Amino acid sequence: MKSKLSMDQIVLFGIGIITNIFITVFGQIIPNAVTGFFREIGGALILVFVFAFAFTWFLKARPHNRPKKYNVIIFDVNSQQIEIDGIRTEFRNHDVAWSFMKQYKADYPMFNFAMVSDGKNSDKKTIFRYI
Template sequence: MNAFQKIFDWKTYIFTALAVISFSTFVAILFGQTIPGIILTFFKVAGVYVILGAVFIFALAWFLKARPHNRPKEYTVVPFDVFGKKSKIEGIRTMFKTHDVAWSFMKQYKEMYPLYNFALVSDLPKTDKPTIFRYI
């Protein structure tokens, strides 16, 4: 064997080239598909949980805000004349225990007395003024 054959031993170069190609393929697959796939899957699942958590928090806040905390015990129907001043109509019922019954009577009174307007009013705890629930 001469010096040229020792320097250019083809078997060594072939094995080195195959090792470099296989390692680079492994690294390319690892950093190009495996790791990004794991990270994308994690963030997709995490995103779903973040959105579901936000929806749950919003729904809970809305539920706590929307439901009346102190329901009135009594409702009063107050008639107003054409000038917007409180008035009294003899023979009508004005005190009610439930909102629905008071609203029903208010609609009936509006048909019977078209020149009057009616307000559904109640005194809520922790307030100085009566609260108007409906006005027709």
């Protein structure tokens, strides 16, 4: 016995198929494509921000004009600038000046030492280290 489909059954069956297509297209296919796109764009934007931050940090951290010479200034316990015979006070390298300052501090513990340099755009000397 064959059952004949009524018009109501055909319409309901058609509505069910169309509803299933809409749910699949708008619930799975389009959201998956859009979220995949935005996930890739989001990753690219984060990478761009990381490189921009690193680049600006590098430009800020790098000294733009390094001094050509450094001087060591000696201060006594009253914070008066003095000179001690036999001590080298002019250097062309930051690391060498810092090394000599540490040695001087060990040899003369009652004195304070400052590493300074003349700035190109400044009348005053710039203190780099003070011990």
